[in-house]
Amino acid sequence: MPPDPVPTTIVLLSGGLDSAVTLAIARATGDRCLALSFDYGQRHRIELEAAARVARALGAHEHRTVRIDLRAFGGSALTDEITVPRDRPAHAMAAGIPVTYVPARNTIFLSFALAWAEVTGAARIAIGVNAVDFSGYPDCRPAFIEAFERVANLGTRLGQEDGRSTSAPPRIAIEAPLIHLSKAAIIQRGLSLGVDFGLTISCYDPGAGGRPCGHCDACILRAAGFAAAGAVDPATR
């Protein structure tokens, strides 16, 4: 299949703040954006509703949700019934890999994005990982993203056309535009691109109607980010 002539980016979209900004950045390049979400047995399906709202609001060309079965392997507070920690200070979060870590999650998500990229001829896959606030997650670091980009180009038709050597520049780029940004910088970038953060949800343990708990790691990082950015979080109004 020949590559699609329309410049295209696959954007991993979770319904959270970071991936919304990632989509806005990809849209600002003029690329056609194909948004990809995963139904992986999250306890809070409200995330998927947020992803659909964000995709629509930010002009994604298409939004697909792939159902996968990470519960089969267990191992995380987001898919198991482990208690989500409350009111941890940021330095405690940074001390190790969070209990909310899902095994191999970004590897799996990027693999599905790669399949869609291969079918559509997309030259870019964008992921909203962030190595500053999420330093505890092994699959949010630059070396991981670079290693996956190599897999993407060795393991697909697109990367292998015309007998290109493996040292040639990648034909599929894995882009992580937030990787070196603080949460405050991510929020400022999103505001400058017109992202409505009221559509997003970050909370690990939301209440009725998706109301953020205000006490989990994600709520605390988000609140600190809005405070540092000098902005008000519309999701908490």
Add this chain to the structure above:
Amino acid sequence: MPPDPVPTTIVLLSGGLDSAVTLAIARATGDRCLALSFDYGQRHRIELEAAARVARALGAHEHRTVRIDLRAFGGSALTDEITVPRDRPAHAMAAGIPVTYVPARNTIFLSFALAWAEVTGAARIAIGVNAVDFSGYPDCRPAFIEAFERVANLGTRLGQEDGRSTSAPPRIAIEAPLIHLSKAAIIQRGLSLGVDFGLTISCYDPGAGGRPCGHCDACILRAAGFAAAGAVDPATR
């Protein structure tokens, strides 16, 4: 979670000949073997029944089937309604990427295996890829396997414990014991390990009861392999 003290290999098991031999090789090391299959919208679910039979016969400790949704992206004869080619000579098969190629398939399969490895503390993931007969598949080559091993070790907790540098030897090894073997050599290896090939199915287009068609690429390669190995294929008796 501490690594499991029982030496463990995750084995990707398709129901075909190659992955059966891969499981037999892993079992021969004495490792506990956890067999992993995928229900990805194959047209022929008989493959999954074959995988279950093979797992049982070869003493896998456990066999899980993860349901994934590759049909969402299309792009291959094995999941779409493209016609499977018949009676192609081997040199025609070798001329390009087969129409039966599924986008990013091995990347996706290895990613799920990685999640299970991380949860169970498995130190090895074994995959029955073969670069000789399947030279047209980009994700069956040594460079791809090596690149995925790097992703596995950078993207998981196991690979990152104790602040190890990224140049340290991998803690999760991706093993592809058949990668340099011909089909005949794979069959001979399996026979020496007691694999009952009558339990396996290779055909892309089987008839009633899983009877191989004898005309698709997989049937032709299999028949040539048994002939070269000087053996009779019990599946065709």
